[in-house]
Amino acid sequence: MRVGLDFGGTRVKAGLVDDDGRVVRRASAPTRPEHGRDHVLGHVRRLVARVDPDGLAEALGIGFAGMVDAVAGRVVHTTDTMPELFDFPLAAYASEVTGLPAAIDNDGNAHALAEARFGVGRGARLFVMLVLGTGVGGGIVWDGRVWLGAGSMASHLGHIKVRRGGRRCACGARGCVEAYAAAYAIEHAPGAGAKAVFAAARAGDATAERSVADAADAIGAACANLTNVLNPDVLAIGGGLTRGWKQLRGGIEAAYARDALAAARASSPIRRARLGADAGVIGAAMLTTQRGERGGHARSGGAER
Numbered sequence: 001m002r003v004g005l006d007f008g009g010t011r012v013k014a015g016l017v018d019d020d021g022r023v024v025r026r027a028s029a030p031t032r033p034e035h036g037r038d039h040v041l042g043h044v045r046r047l048v049a050r051v052d053p054d055g056l057a058e059a060l061g062i063g064f065a066g067m068v069d070a071v072a073g074r075v076v077h078t079t080d081t082m083p084e085l086f087d088f089p090l091a092a093y094a095s096e097v098t099g100l101p102a103a104i105d106n107d108g109n110a111h112a113l114a115e116a117r118f119g120v121g122r123g124a125r126l127f128v129m130l131v132l133g134t135g136v137g138g139g140i141v142w143d144g145r146v147w148l149g150a151g152s153m154a155s156h157l158g159h160i161k162v163r164r165g166g167r168r169c170a171c172g173a174r175g176c177v178e179a180y181a182a183a184y185a186i187e188h189a190p191g192a193g194a195k196a197v198f199a200a201a202r203a204g205d206a207t208a209e210r211s212v213a214d215a216a217d218a219i220g221a222a223c224a225n226l227t228n229v230l231n232p233d234v235l236a237i238g239g240g241l242t243r244g245w246k247q248l249r250g251g252i253e254a255a256y257a258r259d260a261l262a263a264a265r266a267s268s269p270i271r272r273a274r275l276g277a278d279a280g281v282i283g284a285a286m287l288t289t290q291r292g293e294r295g296g297h298a299r300s301g302g303a304e305r
């Protein structure tokens with residue numbers, strides 16, 4: 001048994017996860033900047049106690065919405081909702097307050113690890129996943145291990161450029177897939193929630209249709225870039241926005257066919273992720289299974305004793 005914590009911009013979700021990737025107990029708590037850092041950090045101990053009252057867990061993993069140095073176990077940069085966690089050694093902190101070995105990584109990497117182990121990427125040697133949520137993230141899993149990159153900053157897949165000089169992204173650059181396919185981007189035009197935009201598009205509203213089509217085209221183009229570079233066994237798309245999969249799929253496939261090399265595309269199918277909202281917690285729980293295999297996480301938990 002392991003505990004996974006999914007630190008998002010508005011909530012921390014926790015789960016006790018068994019070795020087969022099933023969430024056997026859940027809890028969550030809101031994160032608001034006005035609560036202050038100590039309160040938000042207190043969720044680590046409180047949520048672990050709630051999902052694992054009998055002390056069954058052998059380790060703890062955290063998937064964090066922001067830039068994370070998984071090797072050092074530190075949050076490097078967060079969204080505005082948790083600014084006080086800039087440059088914070090969250091893995092060591094979690095280890096200290098729970099007494100469990102702890103690891104941390106970016107939430108996109110956690111999602112990808114979960115789908116690679118237990119979901120649509122099962123059996124794939126090279127698995128790539130895009131996660132469509134508040135922002136766009138993702139992860140690359142090779143031979144069961146999250147690909148971290150030289151400075152632990154790999155797989156910020158939302159910032160793949162799909163339109164030169166295109167829309168301004170939250171990262172400051174232009175033309176990123178996130179600027180078209182994140183929830184904030186889809187909501188941009190009609191000014192309602194993403195769900196309402198999908199509904200309006202179904203009803204034939206031209207602005208909403210355009211917004212959904214732009215998102216699908218950007219996602220397909222980003223997938224094509226990934227396939228042209230990596231030729232993965234499976235390229236998965238997950239996250240909350242895939243609830244609109246029926247409306248996105250055609251546009252994604254069309255852009256993918258247009259932009260990916262035919263020979264590469266033939267062996268890199270696009271699939272919808274399977275684990276749904278649980279993926280973040282499941283993947284976070286599995287992060288500690290990566291210790292040693294890539295050297296980094298052994299240093300991340302202060303309590304590796």
Ligand SMILES: [Zn+2]
Pocket residue numbers: 158159169170171172173176178
């Ligand atoms: Zn960007």
